[in-house]
Amino acid sequence: MEQPKVDAAAGAERAAGVGPAAGVGPADGETGGLFEVAGLRAGYVKEIDVVRECDVRVAAGQLVSIIGPNGAGKSTLVKAVFGLVDVRAGTVLLDGRDVTRVPTHHLVAAGIGYVPQVANVFPSLTTEENLRMGCYLSPRERATRAAWIYDLLPLLAERRSQKAGTMSGGQRQVVALARALMGDPRVLLLDEPSAGLDPNSVRMVFGEIRRIADSGIAVLMVEQNARRALASSDYAYVLDMGQNRFEGPGPDLLHNDDVARLYLGGAK
Amino acid sequence: MTGYIISVLVSAGIFALLAQGLNLHWGYTGLLNFGVVAFFAVGAYTMAVLVSVFDWPLWAAMAAAMLAAAVLGVLVALPAIRLRSDYLAITTLAVGEICRIVLHSSPGVVDLTGGPSGIRGYSHDFFGLRETLGLQWMTGLEFLMAAVWIVVLLVLLVVTVMIRSPWGRVLKGIREDEDAMRALGKNVVAYKMQSFAFGAALAGLAGVFFALNLSSITPEAFLPMISIYAWVIILIGGGGSLLGPVVGSVLFWALFNATTFIPSEWMSSQDAAYLRLILVGLLIMVMVLLRPQGLLGNRKELLRESRH
Amino acid sequence: MDEALQLVADGVVVAAALAVAAVGLSLIMSVLRMINVAHGDLLTVAAFAALVCVNAGLPLVIALIVAAVASALIALGLELSLWRRMRARGGSNFSLLLLSVGLAYVVRHVLFLIFGEETHQYAPPTRELAIGPVYMTREGLTVVAGGAVCMIGLAALLKWTRIGTAMRAMADNMDLARASGVDVARTSAITWVIVGVLTGVGGVLLGIGGRIFPNMGWNIILLVFAAVVLGGIGTAAGAAVGSLVIGVGQELVTHSALGLPPEMKQAFVFLFLVVALVIRPQGLFGARRYV
Numbered sequence: 001m002e003q004p005k006v007d008a009a010a011g012a013e014r015a016a017g018v019g020p021a022a023g024v025g026p027a028d029g030e031t032g033g034l035f036e037v038a039g040l041r042a043g044y045v046k047e048i049d050v051v052r053e054c055d056v057r058v059a060a061g062q063l064v065s066i067i068g069p070n071g072a073g074k075s076t077l078v079k080a081v082f083g084l085v086d087v088r089a090g091t092v093l094l095d096g097r098d099v100t101r102v103p104t105h106h107l108v109a110a111g112i113g114y115v116p117q118v119a120n121v122f123p124s125l126t127t128e129e130n131l132r133m134g135c136y137l138s139p140r141e142r143a144t145r146a147a148w149i150y151d152l153l154p155l156l157a158e159r160r161s162q163k164a165g166t167m168s169g170g171q172r173q174v175v176a177l178a179r180a181l182m183g184d185p186r187v188l189l190l191d192e193p194s195a196g197l198d199p200n201s202v203r204m205v206f207g208e209i210r211r212i213a214d215s216g217i218a219v220l221m222v223e224q225n226a227r228r229a230l231a232s233s234d235y236a237y238v239l240d241m242g243q244n245r246f247e248g249p250g251p252d253l254l255h256n257d258d259v260a261r262l263y264l265g266g267a268k
Numbered sequence: 269m270t271g272y273i274i275s276v277l278v279s280a281g282i283f284a285l286l287a288q289g290l291n292l293h294w295g296y297t298g299l300l301n302f303g304v305v306a307f308f309a310v311g312a313y314t315m316a317v318l319v320s321v322f323d324w325p326l327w328a329a330m331a332a333a334m335l336a337a338a339v340l341g342v343l344v345a346l347p348a349i350r351l352r353s354d355y356l357a358i359t360t361l362a363v364g365e366i367c368r369i370v371l372h373s374s375p376g377v378v379d380l381t382g383g384p385s386g387i388r389g390y391s392h393d394f395f396g397l398r399e400t401l402g403l404q405w406m407t408g409l410e411f412l413m414a415a416v417w418i419v420v421l422l423v424l425l426v427v428t429v430m431i432r433s434p435w436g437r438v439l440k441g442i443r444e445d446e447d448a449m450r451a452l453g454k455n456v457v458a459y460k461m462q463s464f465a466f467g468a469a470l471a472g473l474a475g476v477f478f479a480l481n482l483s484s485i486t487p488e489a490f491l492p493m494i495s496i497y498a499w500v501i502i503l504i505g506g507g508g509s510l511l512g513p514v515v516g517s518v519l520f521w522a523l524f525n526a527t528t529f530i531p532s533e534w535m536s537s538q539d540a541a542y543l544r545l546i547l548v549g550l551l552i553m554v555m556v557l558l559r560p561q562g563l564l565g566n567r568k569e570l571l572r573e574s575r576h
Numbered sequence: 577m578d579e580a581l582q583l584v585a586d587g588v589v590v591a592a593a594l595a596v597a598a599v600g601l602s603l604i605m606s607v608l609r610m611i612n613v614a615h616g617d618l619l620t621v622a623a624f625a626a627l628v629c630v631n632a633g634l635p636l637v638i639a640l641i642v643a644a645v646a647s648a649l650i651a652l653g654l655e656l657s658l659w660r661r662m663r664a665r666g667g668s669n670f671s672l673l674l675l676s677v678g679l680a681y682v683v684r685h686v687l688f689l690i691f692g693e694e695t696h697q698y699a700p701p702t703r704e705l706a707i708g709p710v711y712m713t714r715e716g717l718t719v720v721a722g723g724a725v726c727m728i729g730l731a732a733l734l735k736w737t738r739i740g741t742a743m744r745a746m747a748d749n750m751d752l753a754r755a756s757g758v759d760v761a762r763t764s765a766i767t768w769v770i771v772g773v774l775t776g777v778g779g780v781l782l783g784i785g786g787r788i789f790p791n792m793g794w795n796i797i798l799l800v801f802a803a804v805v806l807g808g809i810g811t812a813a814g815a816a817v818g819s820l821v822i823g824v825g826q827e828l829v830t831h832s833a834l835g836l837p838p839e840m841k842q843a844f845v846f847l848f849l850v851v852a853l854v855i856r857p858q859g860l861f862g863a864r865r866y867v
Contacts, residue, residue: 082755108757116755122748125741132738133745137757139738183757300670347854354611354669359853362798362846369843375836496677503674542685549681556675557662 034060034218035112035187040090042073042080049088050076052242058187058220058235063213065250067226068239069263074222075117077239078189082114083107094187109137113185117192120176123165127156130164130175134182141184149178152215153208170201174208181212188212190221194228206232226264230254238263272525274409278481280521281416285474286494287501287513288423292467295508296431296439297460299345300353303360304471304498306344306367307337309490311472312479313371317380319390326393330476337472338465345464349457364492372487386486394480416477420514423470428510430466439463443508493545500548503555523547578709583827585710591816591823592723593785596778597796598803599730599815600771606747606810607767610659610672614680615775616797620687622647622779623788630698636784639698644776651772654679655765680794687790695787719785726777731812733770743767747810799826799842802849822848 037056043049051073058064066074079085081092083104092100099110122130131149135142150157155171156178164175173193180188193209194202202225210232213219223229230236233250238259246259253259286308293301311333318329348359371381381387394415395408403411430436441449442456450456479485497520505516527544528537535543601615612618622643629639658679662672704711734740742763745753754760782792799822807818825848826841 084751084755104754105757105759108755114755116752119749119752122745122752124748125744129741129744132741133753133756133758136738136742179756348850351853352669354673355853357670357673358611358798358801359850362802362849365798366843366846366850369839369846373837373839374843496681499674499677539689542688545685546682546689549678549683549685552678552681553658553675556667556671556678 034058034095035220036091036093037077037081038091038093040077040080040092041088042076042085042090043088044076044085050085050242051080053244054090054239054242055244056220056237058218060186060218061213061216062234063210063219063221063232065229065233065236066220066222066239067224067229067236067263068245070224072239073242074239075191076242078114078191078220078222082112082189105137108183108185111184111186112189113180113183113187114189115176115180115191115193117195121164121172121179124163126161126163127175127178128160130179131156131182134179135184137183142182145182145184149181152181152211153178155208168201169197170204173197173201173205177205177208177212181217185217187218187220190219192222192224194223194225202228227254272528274413276518276521276525278409278413278416279525280518281413281420282474282477282481283497283501283521284420284514284517285416285423285477286471287498287505287517288420288427288510289467289470289474290498290502291508291510291513292427292463292470294502295506295512296436296443297463298353298443299349299460299464300357301360301464301467302357302492302495302499303344303362303364303367305490305492305494306360306364307340307468307471308475308478308494309364309367309371309487310340311337311475312485312490313381313387313475314472315476316387316390316479316485319393320387321380329390330473333476334469334472337475338469341465341468342461344468345461349460349464361492361495364490364495368487368490371490381487384486384488386484388484391480391483412477412481419473419477423473424510424514431510435459435462496548496552500552500555503552520551523551580828580831582710583831584824585707585712585716587824587827588820589712589716589719589785589823590827591819592720593778593781594796594800594803594823595816595819596723596726596774596781597800598807598819599727599812600774600778601800602804602807602809602811602815603743603767603771603774605804607743608659608663608764609669609750611669611676611801613673613676613797614683615676616793616795616800617680617683617687618647618650618772618775618793619779619782619796620788620790620793621650621683622776623783623792624687624691624790625776626780626783627696627698627788636698636780640777640780643780644773647776647779648769648772651768651775652765655768659768660761660764680797684790684794691790693789695789697787698783715784719781722777722781722784726774727812727816730770730774734812739763739766744810798849799845802845802852805849805852 035056035058037054040051040054041049042051054073054077056064056066056077066077068074076085080087083102087101090100091098094110094112097110099107099112102110122133125133128146131146132139132142135145150160153174155174159167159171159175164172167175177188177190177193190209193205197205206228209219209221213234221229221233230250230253236247236250236253237244238246238253240263245262246253246256248256254264286304289307290301290304293299293304314333314336315326315329318324318332319326324332344360344363348356351359370377372378372384395411398404398406398408398411406414431439438449438454438459441452442454442459446456449459478489482489501513501516501520503516504519505512505514524544524547527540527547530540530543597615597619601612604610604612604615625646626636626639626643629642630636634642658675659672662675667675702714704713705717734744742753742758743766745756745758746760746763746767750760753763779793782796786792803818803822804815805818806821807814807816822845826845829836829841829844830838
């Protein structure tokens, strides 16, 4: 079955100041294509694939979103990539290296960070301790990375010794991002970072995510908040029934009539 | 050998009733009660005190014993029903110990229960029934065995009818999907309480026969071990199957009492008693590890992690 | 008043040993989400291990070390052979609890089989020393000091070390700890070793403070559990506070002014446990985690 696809090259305009590979459409293997998912099939229950045929590419410094209706398999895709859901077929490549079905803690070591949708901080640990857990595997780097993160996300510097469980939803989300960044990932996987947040916090969190991508990290984000996600993404994929439906630069998809009608709640 | 068979059948009958009560708690409502001995003790003591201190007729004392156990069941279940499963287990274990200590030394209560020296003289009426019924050819133990097993079969019949009734179908529904039953407008808590009270009453009835089997009862007869035995029986027979507790109980006691065949030259009777308690522990471990659904049961999923 | 102070002093001795026992149970409950009913009987095993050493002529300090090492090895062995296997199969909290009940029976009655019913002591008790208005034995003071060292040591380990942070992280959020690169299997094993050492020391402290007999651990398991529930799960401070309240509280209810038989003191603690669990399942001082 042929998928209707938006011409990737159609909207080559991109936000200024984005990393080198950003905005050239999907990162291609030769020009620093960093993270690639191809033909992925995955699911929880035997015989039922939630993700049926998925391709995603993210380059360094790019913010790539995956949007789609409820049950499209967005979260499952990210979880499967991160080794939390069984991968049935397909490959996951990091810098050309096959990391499909590699155990999760090795993926962390290989440079993949993951921020789950819920329960993404340690509530009884302080910000500092949450960050410490974020670079659990390389304790020597802790001081340098923490300094870098407090610099990148100044909000956290004021809350070093506050327990995460006592913070607001938006602040907790930033702790979660920081925790994942402490692993010095080249790829950051975010599962609905705006879920359950008020509009102000959403704006704040998306701002921080943009800043993280701009620092040169490949960010792959699954989002329910489709309009806002597309607006701030370099590139995006629309997933439905576990398969790619559309793809293209974020702002292009936002203005694409088919996408708007089918997935953004009415044409614009 | 006949002695062995009769002693096995008497204990097995009593514990089949107790385990059937526990089965209603766990097998049918998923409430993990580790203090079933509390209801057992309350049943035994209520009957014994009413008969020997207040001269009640046996049948009335039996009914009162079941009622008292059911009331305690409601008192325990009312607050505990919301607890996480393993916490409920510990809570009920503590309730069992509270009962035992109160019977042993609580001021006021010991005037009736005799405290550590126990209570006796409550079984004449029961064994007197032999003459009334013209069954003098039976020994007391044989008579008790027959009576217990008649009751076991009656209870089995009653429980079968109840479980197949609309009430029982709701109970099974709750076991499968509590939220769905709630959505159907069923008062899930009320059903659970009823089943808990019913199970407690059966445990109380078991306690009555347990007391009749002993010439006197003391609080030390109601250690947490009793609850553990009931659990082993459920583990053997399988929770949620009606015949499970009966079959489990017979197998358990046949095995348990078999240590009496160990020649005394090999091992003192005290050591043999320790050995069989080691076997009880091993049996629990083996059943949990190898066949958590029991020999007859179908409730494999109850021992699985429930997803919240 | 003097009677009350003496009861408090007795209660503190009980609490010190109880706290070391409680914090082990508590750590396993928080990090591995399992109620180990055999915890009491493993305390007993440690107490007897030390007894064997003392009877062989070794000093009590050496006996304590032997007991701690043996207890840690047993804990590790059980993790590798039993608990891990059960968890891997998706065994529920309750099936783990049942398994530990079976283990408790096996362990306790093996001890009965080997050592019989008699009670033992490491050494005959020494004379009581007057400390201000109260009297304490040297054994009592040893227990208090030993308990304090264990609790402070564990608190420091949990707060300041990498493995301590990992353990707290696992208690908080198992999946996220795994995603952070914590080797959950290895951390579980290390947790058991730490708990094993605490169990070893706790068992010996119980033996120093009282008597050694096969039922000693089983008899206090509900008290230990009450202390954990009271103080909140997973912290050394919680176990210490819970144990102090339980230890001192159960001595105080025997005050002659109340006129209660001493056997009733445990009934009060258990009643308190039930009420506490029902009102605040996460512990009186604990964070809302276990509801």
